[in-house]
Amino acid sequence: MKNIKFLILGIFFAIVLSKSQAISWYRFYEMFKFQSFHMFGIIGGAVVISAIIMQLFKSGKIKDINGNKIVPKPKKKGFVSTIFGGTLFGLGWGVSGACAAPVFVIIGFKLVPALIILAGALLGAFIYGLISKKLPN
Amino acid sequence: MDFIFQPWAWYIGGPLIALSLFLYFYFGRDFGASTNFETLCTMAGAGKVSDYFKKDWKQRDFALMFVVGLIIGGFISSSYLIPNQTIDLNPKTVQELTDLGFANVGNQYFPNEIFGDDIYTSLKGFLILIISGVLIGFGTRYAGGCTSGHAITGLSSLQLPSLLAVIGFFIGGIIATWLIIPLIF
Numbered sequence: 001m002k003n004i005k006f007l008i009l010g011i012f013f014a015i016v017l018s019k020s021q022a023i024s025w026y027r028f029y030e031m032f033k034f035q036s037f038h039m040f041g042i043i044g045g046a047v048v049i050s051a052i053i054m055q056l057f058k059s060g061k062i063k064d065i066n067g068n069k070i071v072p073k074p075k076k077k078g079f080v081s082t083i084f085g086g087t088l089f090g091l092g093w094g095v096s097g098a099c100a101a102p103v104f105v106i107i108g109f110k111l112v113p114a115l116i117i118l119a120g121a122l123l124g125a126f127i128y129g130l131i132s133k134k135l136p137n
Numbered sequence: 138m139d140f141i142f143q144p145w146a147w148y149i150g151g152p153l154i155a156l157s158l159f160l161y162f163y164f165g166r167d168f169g170a171s172t173n174f175e176t177l178c179t180m181a182g183a184g185k186v187s188d189y190f191k192k193d194w195k196q197r198d199f200a201l202m203f204v205v206g207l208i209i210g211g212f213i214s215s216s217y218l219i220p221n222q223t224i225d226l227n228p229k230t231v232q233e234l235t236d237l238g239f240a241n242v243g244n245q246y247f248p249n250e251i252f253g254d255d256i257y258t259s260l261k262g263f264l265i266l267i268i269s270g271v272l273i274g275f276g277t278r279y280a281g282g283c284t285s286g287h288a289i290t291g292l293s294s295l296q297l298p299s300l301l302a303v304i305g306f307f308i309g310g311i312i313a314t315w316l317i318i319p320l321i322f
Contacts, residue, residue, distance in 0.1 A: 003199045005164055006202040006206065009160055009161065010203040010208075011206040013206070014211045018218065019149075020149060020151075021144055021224055024247070025251065025252070032311050033314055037147070038147050041148065041151060042150045043284070043288060045148060045155070046150075047288070049155035054293050054294045064162065072294045075286075075291050082301040083304065086309065088309060089275075091310075091317070092270065092313075094318075095318065096251065096270070099170075105211035108209070108214065112257075113252040113266055120270015120274060121174050121270040123270070123274060124272060125277075125278050126190075127274075129183060
């Protein structure tokens with residue numbers, strides 16, 4: 001059961017997102033309308049602190065549990081794929097208020113609607129898998 | 138104990154998300170959530186249809202444990218930790234949504250207009266959820282990440298593709314809230 005730590009981390013992350021309202025549809029609507037600082041504060045705060053953590057990883061001051069240097073995998077490059085894929089994701093995110101981790105958290109709040117979003121997301125990932133070679137990067 | 142039941146401010150949530158990222162990397166893995174959509178497709182047998190899904194999902198079992206944790210955490214939060222789902226929204230937001238025909242704006246986390254009984258009775262309600270889901274699944278895989286992978290991990294590790302992806306996220310989100318939501322409600 002070496003993966004039990006990820007289960008506990010999942011529970012913790014879900015509670016953080018829930019308690020800080022970062023899974024609420026209204027909070028995302030407010031953010032995209034620039035009517036509140038709340039979500040910008042959460043995401044911005046997480047990014048700034050994470051950037052400091054990344055520097056500690058990079059300098060080797062913090063190693064992982066096995067004593068290995070921590071290096072985040074490089075993200076796949078591609079101008080069209082990241083901007084256009086990102087925009088498509090943003091459309092779904094803006095309408096439903098759900099993204100990849102929160103959709104699982106929302107299952108605990110609104111079971112059936114969240115499962116429908118998840119079914120759609122799996123279908124979307126499946127369609128991407130089928131046509132990925134034909135898409136521009 | 139009072140703190141547990143109150144909503145947490147952004148300056149609590151932001152650092153705790155960073156702590157989650159830290160622990161994920163400390164445990165030896167890259168922080169992100171949208172790859173799970175692919176993994177779940179693989180488990181469901183998508184490899185039979187497309188080589189893209191011919192992957193060993195057991196190598197990503199840690200991420201599936203994380204997902205199970207997310208569901209359990211969501212259940213614990215909704216059942217025990219949030220006695221009151223009222224959200225202190227900008228009065229302008231409340232007014233706008235009320236004008237669009239939304240009821241009880243900010244009295245719960247999820248509006249009934251999208252997450253309510255409509256999905257059982259109207260095709261429109263169902264389509265809003267399923268199409269959003271398809272865009273989320275397709276878009277995150279095409280862009281190579283979601284808010285956790287790109288906006289938090291990618292930006293904080295200063296990766297240019299993540300900046301582009303996040304710009305895309307916001308273009309899409311702004312189009313959705315400014316144009317599509319007024320159109321469909």
